[in-house]
Each structure stands twice: as structure tokens, then as C-alpha cells.
Amino acid sequence: MSTQSRPSRLPVCVGALAAVIVLTWADQYTKMLAVEHLKGRDSLVLLQGVLELRYLENLGAAFGVLQNNRTFFIAVACIAILAMAVLYVRLPLTRSASGRSYFPLRVCIVLLASGALGNLIDRIQLVYVRDFIYFSLIDFPIFNVADIYVTVSVALMVLLIFLYYKEEDLSFSMKTGVQND
Numbered sequence: 684m685s686t687q688s689r690p691s692r693l694p695v696c697v698g699a700l701a702a703v704i705v706l707t708w709a710d711q712y713t714k715m716l717a718v719e720h721l722k723g724r725d726s727l728v729l730l731q732g733v734l735e736l737r738y739l740e741n742l743g744a745a746f747g748v749l750q751n752n753r754t755f756f757i758a759v760a761c762i763a764i765l766a767m768a769v770l771y772v773r774l775p776l777t778r779s780a781s782g783r784s785y786f787p788l789r790v791c792i793v794l795l796a797s798g799a800l801g802n803l804i805d806r807i808q809l810v811y812v813r814d815f816i817y818f819s820l821i822d823f824p825i826f827n828v829a830d831i832y833v834t835v836s837v838a839l840m841v842l843l844i845f846l847y848y849k850e851e852d853l854s855f856s857m858k859t860g861v862q863n864d
Contacts, residue, residue, distance in 0.1 A: 710801035794836035800827030
């Protein structure tokens, strides 16, 4: 492939950064709305016995584990965001040898980084994470939009790695440095 027809990494990375900013803003905006409309009030039932909006200030992780471990959560989020940035930059810009696109993996990385950043902002600014979505049908822990990003991206990554990509498609991650393809 000639260098003139080779895709440029800069627009792809700028697009990813823009997506992370927009998704993180959406998470922060929904949390602001939750504070404004739900804090100090009864739950807002959307589907009786299924789905509610209920405000919670969470000092821990899901199910209330690791309460008051702010430094730990901040460190994990920073490491995750850095790891996602490195992985994103290492992803080849072209299709894999087997013809598979790396776009689905790029979307997962952007979602995961956005979720980590959204909750990181809360932990740095507020000490806690603002949660407000509650599935009462299964008594699932209260969560937020950033948590949705993280959960969906991790689930999709697992499916992609095990069902879509072949081992050789992911060999780029084992190499050092940035690929120039």
C-alpha cells in the first residue's frame, strides 16, 4: 500500500477523543439531571415492578463493595483509561489479515474509556459516584450511564475476542510500539 493511500492515525484518534468527550458529557449531564430531579425525593417509577429512577451516592463499587476506597478507584480508572488509549493507538488502521474490521473494537474502547472517565470525574469532584437507574425486577444494584458504557463495552469485547476475531487478528496487541499499517 502506498503511503498516500494509507489511512492517517490522527483523524481516527481525534474522532475517538471527540466521542469520549461527548459520551462523558452525556453521562455527566444525566447525573446532573438525577441530582436535580431525584435527590431527596422518592423513586420515579418508569415501569412498575421493573424499572425506577432512584438517586444514590455510591462510595464503593457495584453491590456496595469496597466502600470508601476512593484512591483505589481513582487509580484503577486512570490505569484503565491509559490502557484503553494505548490499545486504541496500537489498533491497526487497516483490516486484519482475515479481513475483519477493528472498528467494533474501537467502539468498545471508546465506550470503556468514557465510562471510566465519567465515574472518575465523580470520584475526583464529589468523592462518590452518582447512581440513579434501578432494575427493581431483579433487584440489580443502582447504576448510571457510565456503568452502562463499561458493562456493554466489556461484554462486547468478550464476544468480539472469542467469537469474531481470530488469534492472528489480535497479534498486534503483543507487539511493542505503534504499528504503521
